[in-house]
Each structure stands twice: as structure tokens, then as C-alpha cells.
Amino acid sequence: MEALIIILTITMLGVTLLPLLPSNHWLCRVWEFPRVQIAVITICLLVASFYVTSPIIQIVLVITNGLITIYQLVWIFPYTRLYPIQVPKAQKSSQTHSIKILTSNVLMPNHSAEKLITLVSLHQPDVIVTLETDDWWQGAMQPIHADYPHRVNQPLDNLYGMHLYSKYALEDVEVRNLIEDDVPSIHCYLLLRNELKIKCHFLHPAPPSPTENTRSTPRDRELLLIAREVADKTEPTIVTGDLNDVAWSPTTRAFRRISGLKDPRIGRGMFNTFHADYPFLRWPLDHIFHSEHFTLETIQRMPSINSDHFPLLSELVYEEN
Known part of the structure; x- marks a missing residue:
């Protein structure tokens, strides 16, 4: 189980870093899409990291998954109800307008x-x-x-x-x-x-x-x-x-x-x-x-x-x- 957590954490770190490369190849750019999914996975990995027995590995996993989660959430945060709306709600609505x-x-x-x-x-x-x-x-x-x-x-x-x-x-x-x-x-x-x-x-x-x-x-x-x-x-x-x-x-x-x-x-x-x-x-x-x-x-x-x-x-x- 610990090996699986480590492997998944390395994978999530890799797909988080790939879009930062100066490349327009689809293998790099496609990872801009599933930021919500990556954040969900790393939150689960963050919780699972507390069950790793080695203190050093546990600390590394907690920090890595925590930083990945925060980084991904920053991108998607404007598209949540916690963020101020950019376009006001219409106060008047007529068929002509x-x-x-x-x-x-x-x-x-x-x-x-x-x-x-x-x-x-x-x-x-x-x-x-x-x-x-x-x-x-x-x-x-x-x-x-x-x-x-x-x-x-x-x-x-x-x-x-x-x-x-x-x-x-x-x-x-x-x-x-x-x-x-x-x-x-x-x-x-x-x-x-x-x-x-x-x-x-x-x-x-x-x-x-x-x-x-x-x-x-x-x-x-x-x-x-x-x-x-x-x-x-x-x-x-x-x-x-x-x-x-x-x-x-x-x-x-x-x-x-x-x-x-x-x-x-x-x-x-x-x-x-x-x-x-x-x-x-x-x-x-x-x-x-x-x-x-x-x-x-x-x-x-x-x-x-x-x-x-x-x-x-x-x-x-x-x-x-």
C-alpha cells in the first residue's frame, strides 16, 4: 500500500509539472484539463500519507500532496461559488434587450x-x-x-x-x-x-x-x-x-x-x-x-x-x- 501511495504521488507530481514545460505538445497541454480530478486524487493521497510508517517518507508525501492540491485548487478556485462573480445578475429583463x-x-x-x-x-x-x-x-x-x-x-x-x-x-x-x-x-x-x-x-x-x-x-x-x-x-x-x-x-x-x-x-x-x-x-x-x-x-x-x-x-x- 505504501508503494502505491508513493507511485501515485510521483505520478500526480509529474502530470502537475508537465503543463509548466515550454511545450505545446498534447502530452503536456492535456494535463491542464483535469485539475479538479488531480486535486481530488491528491487530497485522498494526502490523507493516506498519514498511514505511511516511515516518518521521513510520510513528511515528504504530506508536503508533496499538500502543495499539489493547493496549486491545482488555485487554478480552479475562480470557478467555484466561493469566488466573487465577475458578471452581475441581471436586474431587469425585457424581451427586447x-x-x-x-x-x-x-x-x-x-x-x-x-x-x-x-x-x-x-x-x-x-x-x-x-x-x-x-x-x-x-x-x-x-x-x-x-x-x-x-x-x-x-x-x-x-x-x-x-x-x-x-x-x-x-x-x-x-x-x-x-x-x-x-x-x-x-x-x-x-x-x-x-x-x-x-x-x-x-x-x-x-x-x-x-x-x-x-x-x-x-x-x-x-x-x-x-x-x-x-x-x-x-x-x-x-x-x-x-x-x-x-x-x-x-x-x-x-x-x-x-x-x-x-x-x-x-x-x-x-x-x-x-x-x-x-x-x-x-x-x-x-x-x-x-x-x-x-x-x-x-x-x-x-x-x-x-x-x-x-x-x-x-x-x-x-x-x-
């Missing part, structure tokens, strides 16, 4: 479109962005077309298809491959009923992984490119999608710092949307960021639609100064 957005990575081989359509019917979002949607999904979502007359279709069979459905009119629509070919993003203005124009960016960069990009460079470049684009803008802005990055990663923190956009989850919770099938292996991959023009009415993780991601429903309220 609020926007409800549903973001859903559907998992392309998943054909449970009726589950997503049911969620749409129940919650009536103003805007829906679907990710990993191909021609099959484009056809399957036709039942909602009457309610969402403004659409952008970008079906692909490479897991990076994207569709946008809106009750509001769209203006200056662009479909851009920002960094990689066949990895599109949608950029447009939403025209609300009171003629308020909101700039929106819908993203789904490729993740660092052994089966896709072995390095995080394309994802990081795409996120920081959008951050720099919106940094000097004074217009109401929303960025949402499956960013294939966790909320507390250095890249996402740099995105918020450069862009000046706010994260409504800070002080409210993690809203882990991935992986839907494994409760212990979940982290926040689906995001919504917005400019200071908005307060938050609600943010919710939706029930499963048989994808590996849960949909994310957010309602923002535009606050006139």
Missing part, C-alpha cells in the same frame, strides 16, 4: 436530433449554434426552420461542421477558416428587435490530441486571434462555442485578458459540458464570453442529447447605460 443562446456540440455520429429539437422547443432560445453537424444533421434540424428563419449552414463530415439558427436577422455574415482549412467559424451581427446590433463569433477550433493536432498551436492561435480582433471594439460582443480548452487554462485566461471579455461562470460554477458519459472526467469545454454591455439572467447545462457534450444554455441581458 435579452438574448438566449444555446450552444451544442452534437457529436457527428450521434443521430438523436429529436432530443436537441425537444430542448429547443422547451427553452425557445433566440440563437442556436450546433457543432460537428454534417448533412444528416442539417436535414434532421429542418423541423425548427420555421422558428429560425435566419440560418448559416456549414455542413462538414470531418467533425467541424457548424450551423447557426437565429430568430433575429443576421448581418455581415462571414464563414472563416481562421487558422486551419476545413475548420470554420461563423462571424456576424445579430439585429435585435430594437435595432441593437451584437457582434457574434461562433468558434470550434481543433483540440490538441493524438488523433488530431499533436500540438495546441492552431487552437491557441485561433483563440488569441479572435481576442485581438475584439480587444479594441466598443460594440456589444459575444464569443461562444466549443473552444476545446478549459476555462482555467493559460490560453483561455490570455483570451480573456487580451479581449477584455467577461466569463459569466466565474463565481458561479464550472458548468462542465464534457464528457457527458463519464461523470468523473468532466470539465468546461463549451464557453460563452461577452463584453461589459451584458449582465446574466441565467446559465445552465442542459440534459444529455446522447452526445459526448452537454448543451449549454445562456441568457444575457443588454444593459443600456
Whole structure:
């Protein structure tokens, strides 16, 4: 048992240190994701260390696991209810000043479109962005077309298809491959009923992984490119999608710092949307960021639609100064 505690402690120390290396390889960057899980494991190891018989080894294990736990908790602390909220709760909400957005990575081989359509019917979002949607999904979502007359279709069979459905009119629509070919993003203005124009960016960069990009460079470049684009803008802005990055990663923190956009989850919770099938292996991959023009009415993780991601429903309220 003591040998197992030592081995696990060394392992947790290794995966904690790997993201500190100056490398964008997925083997290093992937350990930015499970900080909650690493903290839970090291807390258990910390308790188990008190049962080690050798006083010297016990001290080393207690200190090591204690420091790892503290280090990991510092990263995730802003996404707990103990931290001050960054985005105020909406004090007023009118249909002319609020926007409800549903973001859903559907998992392309998943054909449970009726589950997503049911969620749409129940919650009536103003805007829906679907990710990993191909021609099959484009056809399957036709039942909602009457309610969402403004659409952008970008079906692909490479897991990076994207569709946008809106009750509001769209203006200056662009479909851009920002960094990689066949990895599109949608950029447009939403025209609300009171003629308020909101700039929106819908993203789904490729993740660092052994089966896709072995390095995080394309994802990081795409996120920081959008951050720099919106940094000097004074217009109401929303960025949402499956960013294939966790909320507390250095890249996402740099995105918020450069862009000046706010994260409504800070002080409210993690809203882990991935992986839907494994409760212990979940982290926040689906995001919504917005400019200071908005307060938050609600943010919710939706029930499963048989994808590996849960949909994310957010309602923002535009606050006139």
C-alpha cells in the first residue's frame, strides 16, 4: 500500500509539472484539463500519507500532496461559488434587450436530433449554434426552420461542421477558416428587435490530441486571434462555442485578458459540458464570453442529447447605460 501511495504521488507530481514545460505538445497541454480530478486524487493521497510508517517518507508525501492540491485548487478556485462573480445578475429583463443562446456540440455520429429539437422547443432560445453537424444533421434540424428563419449552414463530415439558427436577422455574415482549412467559424451581427446590433463569433477550433493536432498551436492561435480582433471594439460582443480548452487554462485566461471579455461562470460554477458519459472526467469545454454591455439572467447545462457534450444554455441581458 505504501508503494502505491508513493507511485501515485510521483505520478500526480509529474502530470502537475508537465503543463509548466515550454511545450505545446498534447502530452503536456492535456494535463491542464483535469485539475479538479488531480486535486481530488491528491487530497485522498494526502490523507493516506498519514498511514505511511516511515516518518521521513510520510513528511515528504504530506508536503508533496499538500502543495499539489493547493496549486491545482488555485487554478480552479475562480470557478467555484466561493469566488466573487465577475458578471452581475441581471436586474431587469425585457424581451427586447435579452438574448438566449444555446450552444451544442452534437457529436457527428450521434443521430438523436429529436432530443436537441425537444430542448429547443422547451427553452425557445433566440440563437442556436450546433457543432460537428454534417448533412444528416442539417436535414434532421429542418423541423425548427420555421422558428429560425435566419440560418448559416456549414455542413462538414470531418467533425467541424457548424450551423447557426437565429430568430433575429443576421448581418455581415462571414464563414472563416481562421487558422486551419476545413475548420470554420461563423462571424456576424445579430439585429435585435430594437435595432441593437451584437457582434457574434461562433468558434470550434481543433483540440490538441493524438488523433488530431499533436500540438495546441492552431487552437491557441485561433483563440488569441479572435481576442485581438475584439480587444479594441466598443460594440456589444459575444464569443461562444466549443473552444476545446478549459476555462482555467493559460490560453483561455490570455483570451480573456487580451479581449477584455467577461466569463459569466466565474463565481458561479464550472458548468462542465464534457464528457457527458463519464461523470468523473468532466470539465468546461463549451464557453460563452461577452463584453461589459451584458449582465446574466441565467446559465445552465442542459440534459444529455446522447452526445459526448452537454448543451449549454445562456441568457444575457443588454444593459443600456
